[in-house]
Amino acid sequence: MSIDPRAFRSALGCFATGVTVITTLDPKGRPVGFTANSFNSVSLEPPLVLFSLGRRALSLRAFLSSHDFAVNVLAADQQWLSDLFGKAAADRWAGLDFETWDSGCPILPGAVANFECHTRYTHDGGDHVIFVGEVGAMAYDDQRRPLVFHQGRYRDLP
């Protein structure tokens, strides 16, 4: 069976996910980030997570050269952040409020959860690169509703 890329995309869209903004610092210490729904858990002990980043992404170099990244799991009222980091923009960080922990990677306030990670492995993932990170610090608020992405659209949990 040959897999048509458009049909494949639609089939993958049946898998509902959360939405994250994943951040790092470039070699000059400037914040970099992009919207990702490829975030997933990998291992509890050690605590590992993963995401995949397209080889054409402008932020790829920064993620490959940095040793750390932060995952910000967006809340239902943060769709605007997903839009901001999900398409090309001149300066995504202008006027944006964020904290930093140990690594300096931007931690976005108001998220459902934040994970600060040390990059452990990168793997070939076809037209993407798979990053696996070990979580060193985290915060979460399980009372907040997450932003949900399904079949190319944002959803809210009922």
Ligand SMILES: Cc1cc2nc3c(=O)[nH]c(=O)nc-3n(C[C@H](O)[C@H](O)[C@H](O)COP(=O)(O)O)c2cc1C
């Ligand atoms: C909901 C959503 C999820 C996305 N998930 C991913 C992803 O997991 N991996 C990826 O490479 N791009 C993903 N994208 C696309 C990138 O966010 C987008 O291409 C972004 O402009 C990349 O930024 P950059 O070129 O500055 O690195 C997603 C976009 C949206 C809106």
